[in-house]
Amino acid sequence: MFNVFKYVLFDLLRSKWSIVYTLFYVLSSSALLYFANSSTSAVAGLMNIVLFITPLVSLLLGVIYFYQNRDFAELLLAQPIRRTQYFLGNYLGLITALIANLLVGIGLPALLISNETTAFTELSILILSGVLLTLIFSALALLITLLNENRIKGFGYAIIIWLFFAVIYDGLFLMLLLYFNDYPLETFALVGVILNPMDLCRVLILLQLDLSALMGFTGAVFQQYFGSTFGFVTALTSGLVWVALPLAFLIKKGNTKDF
């Protein structure tokens, strides 16, 4: 597994996509940290970028890259290596490369531009959310490529998944909230957030920034719930379940697939 991982990691780190992605974060975080009037508003601005871009890049780059590797899967799977090790090697290589890009892209400007008002805890939570989103959406990307031999379709699913969580989900969620407004909304809202990894990360960051007041009634509920250690642990656990489920499904499907 380690050798597959090593190959994938270095292959990705050398690729132009990796450089473009890092530069994108370097530029946007430098600009925000430099020009924003407060560290908190810089993090809030960066939050929106991280929440949308990290899943998009993980999905698209993941799908493109795994399809490219699919071409010579036969060469590697004809060697004495477990399929599980092969898939996990691919996955770990991708997430390590993407996380390295993220850390350098946000961490480096933050360290260089930092001053006594820089909110490092808030930045850390932001990066942690980015890492979590990378883990989740890379797993989904690998699952998509495994289940779809047709690349155009796979690519389409990646975009649909992103659109669903980034745009459609919130609309649906609001409509349901309005429709069921006779029922107790707290649990409903909590479950709604846990089922969407992007929302989950947004809530975590907003609570840390103490901007939950902006979120009105639901904000109060989240403050009460996620503000506690128990809430934080629940959020993190649900994030990890989001990673584990696609991976488990992937390993099951991967073991019966014909190459």
Add this chain to the structure above:
Amino acid sequence: MVIELSNIKKDFGKHKVLKGVDLSFSEGKIYSILGPNGSGKTTLMKSILGLVKPSSGAITVCGKDAINDFKQREFIGYAPQIARFPENLTVNEVIKLVTSIRKQPSNPDPLIQLFEIDSFRTQRLKNLSGGTRQKVNLALSLMFDSKIYILDEPTSGLDPINRIRLKELLLDLKQQGKTILVTTHILHLAEQISDELIFLLEGKIKYSGPTEELMSMTSSENLEQAIAKLIQQQTEKEQAHV
């Protein structure tokens, strides 16, 4: 027996590709698997490697389960019909990659010399000609000291000189006690190198046994004739059925 298949069936959806194949392969022999396009030769080879998962049946390689385990691949060098590589790597880099994943000592130099691809070692795979790619494919599968070599259309894309080199190499490996499975559509090559022939037609074994036996059984002078007769028998049987 080095490899044993019992009652192997494989369907891709509704399409039944292998319909109950029983075969065994022993040490120090060359087997040619023959059959028309789409008859299931590649599927059969990939099943032995665990790349394709049979719908039912059992396969053992050197006594190890080849369907659910992966250890059998330690004993097999495999050259796929269509070689696909990480296109941005050089020949040297792909040799290193496969060696590191296989975790066995590899000895590519004699093969590189034999096929005269030394000057391509630092070139990227995407820039190689079809025949050169095939030589790299063969080198990757033959560079480990394996008990078994499974070569799917090894001569495809090779010029006549290299075809002869490959033929001699295979005969040499056989002398060392290796078990070799090849598929080919070049019947006179099959006739020259094989100890045993396997003729696959529509997912079933139509003939399996020594080359000479097939000739005498079908009272043919060469393999072309013998194969033509086997196919004719099958057609007649089908017509009688209708």
